[in-house]
Amino acid sequence: MDNPTQPEKHSEKDTASSTDAIDRLEKGEVHPTTLADSSLDLKPPHESDQPPADVVDSTANAPGETTEGYITGFRLWLILISGTVVQFLIMLDHSVLATAIPRITTEFDSLLDVAWYGSAYQLASACLQPLTGKMYTFMRTKAGPILSPSAISPLTSIQWTFLSFFAIFELGSLLCALASSSTMLIIARAVAGMGSSGLMNGGLTVVSAVLPKHKRPAMLGATVATGQLGQALGPLIGGALTERVSWRWCFYINLPIGALVFAFLFFIDIPDGPGIAKPSLRTLARTIVTTLDLVGFVLFVPAAAMFFLALQFGGNQHPWNSATVIGLFCGAGATLLVFFFWERLKGDAAMIPLSILRMRIVWSSSVAMFFIVGVLTCAVYFLPIFFQAVLVVSPITSGVYFLPNVLFQITFSVLAGIMVQRFGYYLPWILSGLSLSAIGFGLLSLLTPTYSTAARVGFQILAGAGCGAAATMPFIAVQNLIPHAQISVAMAILVFCLNFGGATFLTLAQTDFSQSLRVNIPKYAPDVDASAIIKLGATGFQRAVSPAELPGVLMAYSKSLDNVFYLVAGASVGAFIFAWGMGWEDIRKYKTKQGDDSEMVGV
Secondary structure, eight states, X not given: OOOTTSOOOOOHHHHHHHHHHHHHHHTTSSOHHHHHTSSOOOSOTTSOOOOOTTBOOOOOSSTTOOOTTOBOTHHHHHHHHHHHHHHHHHHHHHHTTTTTHHHHHHHHTOGGGHXXXXXXXXXXXXXXXXXXHXXXXXXXXXXXXXXXXXXXXXXXXXXXXXXXXXXXXXXXXXXXXXXXXXXXXXXXXXXXXXXXXXXXXXXXXXXXHHSOGGGHHHHHHHXXXXXXXXXXXXXXXXXXXXXXXXXXXXXXXXXHHHHHHHHHHHTSOOOOOTTOOOXXXXXXXXXXXXXXXXXXXXXXXXXXXXXXHHHHHBTTTBOTTSHHHHHHHHHHHHHXXXXXXXXXXXXXXXXSOHHHHTSHHHHHHHHHHXXXXXXXXXXXXXXXXXXXXXXXXXXHHHHXXXXXXXXHHHHHHHHHHHHHHHHOBOHHHHHHHHHHHHHHHHHHTTOOTTOOXXXXXXXXXXXXXXXXXXXXXXXXXXXXXSOXXXXXXXXXXXXXXXXXXXXXXXXXXXHHHHXXXXXXXXXXXXXSOHHHHHHHHHHHHHHHSOTTTHHHHHHHHHHHHHHXXXXXXXXXXXXXXXXXXXXXXXXXXXXXXXXXGOOOOOO
């Protein structure tokens, strides 16, 4: 490694090499992946490599690493705080809706749309996730001063790309708050999901741009912890706003906070980190179709949309054996085959490179994450329905009832991360966590309207602790076992499976719940019209049913939710099986081997 005290000297030969690299990229002779992973400097020769005046040039850092090219002081803290607040808002948006959904279904008569409120958000995020991963891989970090020519080059700026996604997220929040129907709310949730698809990757990329590697793990840990705080507070905030003001304020709350964060990041110049090698606007404009694999994106989106429409329609709007449902499944399968054929032709330039997907640690972690997030999402959406519909409590009380799950999830997530960083092995934590999760949700299926508070709290503690111990392990494994040059693409695949799993299991759970409710209402309350009860929403039926019939309807709801918890317990078992593929590895050994090219993320 170069001596940090010796400044790097650029010769005419270096400039010629950079120019030649850009020309080869523009002519299609080499793919940007090759150049992005190389040591060539892809900035045009006339661009200055001098950092802004407030960029530090210090060598008082970790061995072998300098902070040359990184910013410090007030500007750094504004960027870090803003990025952390964005993560808080994203996680808050995931859970704040949980305690509001029963009231929303009552207002819009839309109990059958519960899954869409979550899956529309996650599906949109999942479809765009691989594309945003490619965007952040090949975009330049530096945007330049607000009025400079480089400031109007959003395609080559991670800063402006991040802000664009954040603006879309805020627009989606505004549309959700103004929704006048269930359909409008679903569309607005999809818009917000499109915005969120670029925020998690973008936030991590911005942190990497402004901090040297030895400082990143602590900041990433703080960011994750703040996001989990948002998840923990979400049910309480959502319940309080829904009960005291309106469920619409669950979305309005994002706007003033988001506007302040946007203003901070809009007027701050985020400089390039040292060694950044990414194409210019001219180069990217000429190669954008191949660089971002837009053909693959166009093939993947309809395949995913048809798959989720088939899951949603099956057993609800149309029978499972109807031409509509079968046609959607066939269309999704055929389009997906064409997509994978195209991705194979593209090789490493694909939106989802199969060479990386075939790595055991990548596919096993991704499939395990698919199931784990299915567990988490179903718990967030259906436990509050149990509390408000079956136990007949207010939205605020529902949020309080949900706290044991969330608090133990956060506690064990942090604890497991610390223990992995200390001892190096992640597999024991994910396996033991998924075992607890399966047991906890299996026990939750035993709950009835008359079960004790101790049982309700204890079962949630088991489920939450298990999910918390398991949820971060795939991220830790991928970030520490994958070569540094491939981490961004591998993480995009992992986050894609995260969103796709949540949307898939939420749709499956909704279908299972609604079909069970149609069967159980005539069984436990024979004099009640099942269709009318479903139309009234998760809390509206309580005022429409006679006192004599209410216990039967509550039991029908309880038994229908049992099937959801069976599904969630099964998803925990599925994650347990695939987690074995992650291998018995000590990540400390890989950190020692890779040295300065990777960092170990503890949480």
